[in-house]
Amino acid sequence: MDLAVALYIVPTPIGNLGDISSRAIDVLNNVKLIACEDTRHSGKLLSHFGIETRKTALHDHNERDRADWIIQKLSNGEPVALISDAGTPLISDPGYHLVSAVRAAGYEVTPLPGPCAAITALSASGLPSDRFTFEGFLPSKEKGRFDKLTALKEDPRTLIFYESPHRIVQSLESFLAALGEDRQIVMGREITKTFETFLSGTVAEVLEIVKNDPNQQRGEIVLMCHGHRSAKDDEGIPTEVVNTLKLLVEELPLKKAAAIAGQIYGIKKNALYKYGLEIGL
Template sequence: MSYQDKSEYTSINTDQGKLFIVATPIGNLKDITLRALEVLESVDWVAAEDTRHSKKLLQHYGLNKKLISLHEHNELERRNELLALLNAGEQGALISDAGTPLISDPGYHLVNLLRQEHIQVEPIPGPSAMIAALSAAGLPTDRFSFEGFLPAKKQKRLHVLEGLTQESRTMVFYESPHRLLESLATFVAAFGNDREIVVAKELTKQFELFFSGTVEEALRFFETNADKVRGEFVFILKGAEAAEPNAITDADQLIQLLLQQALPVKQISEIVAAHLGLKKKAVYQRVLEIK
C-alpha cells in the first residue's frame, strides 16, 4: 500500500526524482498551459512517444531538452532505465504526441512501476481530445464511458460494439482516418440506423469539424465527402434509452410463452426482438436468464 499527500509525501522518498505527466496541445500550440511550460523547462529529460514530433514542439517554445523515446513497443524495457534515472534524483516529464499521456497512449506500465517503487508521479493537466469533444458535442455528459480505439478487425469490432448496445451512458471512441468508414458501417450494424452520434475531427486545428446526426447519416456524409476523411477522429455516441417497464414485462411474458413451445433460444430472441423492437443481443441474454 502507498499513500501520497502533496503536503507530506508520507511514503514518497523525496531524495528521489519525480516524474511529471504533462498534457500537451492536441492541435493548436497555444493550448499548452503555463505550468506545463514551466515543468518542461525545469526537468532533466522528457520521455516522448515520438521524439521527432516532440522535438518540434519543444523547439517551438525554445526548450532544448534531452528526449528519450518511450512508445508501445519499448515501454516495458525502457521503464527500468527511467526508474534508474529517477532513483538517481533526476526529474523527468512524460508527454505523448498530443493530449494527455496514458489516455489511449503509452505510459501505463511506467507509471504503474513508479507507483510500486514509491516514486513521486505528478500530473500536469491540460488538453484532452476526449474532453474537448464531449464539451462541444451537445450530448449528455453527466455520465459517460471512454472506449478508446476499437479493434482493427471487423468481427472483433462488431463484437465489442454489440456488447455496448444497452449502455445508457454517452460513449466516446477514438478512430483513425483509414478506418473511419469501416467503423461507421459497423456502428450502423450494431446500433441500427438511428442512434445519435457526433463525429469530431481535427480538434483545435484549422479544419476542425463537428458532424451531428444519426450513425447512418454520419456514414453517408463521410462517404460523399472524401476530403473530410483526414486527421484524427472522436466519436461521441448517445447511450441507449432506458427500456419502458411495460416493454420489459411484455418481453418476459412472450419469452415464457415461446419457451413453453420448446423453441430454440436464438429463434425466441429474434421473434421477441422483432415483435417489440428490442435489441436481439439483450433479448437473447434475457431468454437465457429466464430459461
C-alpha cells in the same frame, strides 16, 4: 524553478499550440529528462517553445525496459517528464507500465491538467456528459468492431471512441449494423485545428455525409454515441408532448421550447429540457 523529484505527466496540444500551459512549459524546461512517444515528433514541439531538455524515446515496444532506466534517473535525484505525441499521456498512448513501475518503486507521479481530445470533443458534442465511457480505438477488423459495439449496445452512458481516418467509413458501417441507423452520434474531426468539424445526427445521416465527402475522411477523429435509452426512460412524457417539443425546437432554442411545452401541458420545463438534450434536439 526547482522541481521535486517525481515523474511529471505533461499534456501537450492536440492541434493548437496555444493550448499548452505555462506550467507545462516550466516543467519541461526544468526536468532533467523528457520521455517522448516519438522524439522526432516531440522535438518539433519542444523546439517551437525553446525547450532544450534531453529527450528519450518511450513507446509501446520499449516501455517496460525503459521504465527501470527512468526509475534509476529518479533515484539519482533527477525529475523526469512524460509526454505523448499529442494530448494527455496514457489516454490511448504509452505510459501505463511506466507510471505503475514508478509508483511501485516509491516515487511520486505528478499529473498536470491539459488537452485531451476525448474530453474536449465531449464538451462540444451536445450529448449527455454526466455519465460516459471512453473506449479508445475500436478493433481494426470488422467482426471485432461489430462484437465490441454489440457488447456496448445497451450501455446507457455516452460512448466515446478514437478512430483513424482510413477506417472511419467502415467503423460507421459497424455502428449502423450493431446499434441501428437511428442511434444519435457526433463525429468530431481535427479538434482545435484549422479544419475542426463536428457532424451530428443519426448513424445513417453521419455515415452518408462521410461517405460522400472525402474531406471528412481525413485527420484525427473522435466518435461519440448516445447511450442506450430503454422504454422506461420516456415514462411520464406523453408522445403528444414530445411531438410538440420537437415542433417547437424547429423554430426556438431548446430551453425556450421546453418552457412553452411545459406550460401547455403542465409538465416541468427542466424535465423536458433534459429529455430534449438526451435525444439530441
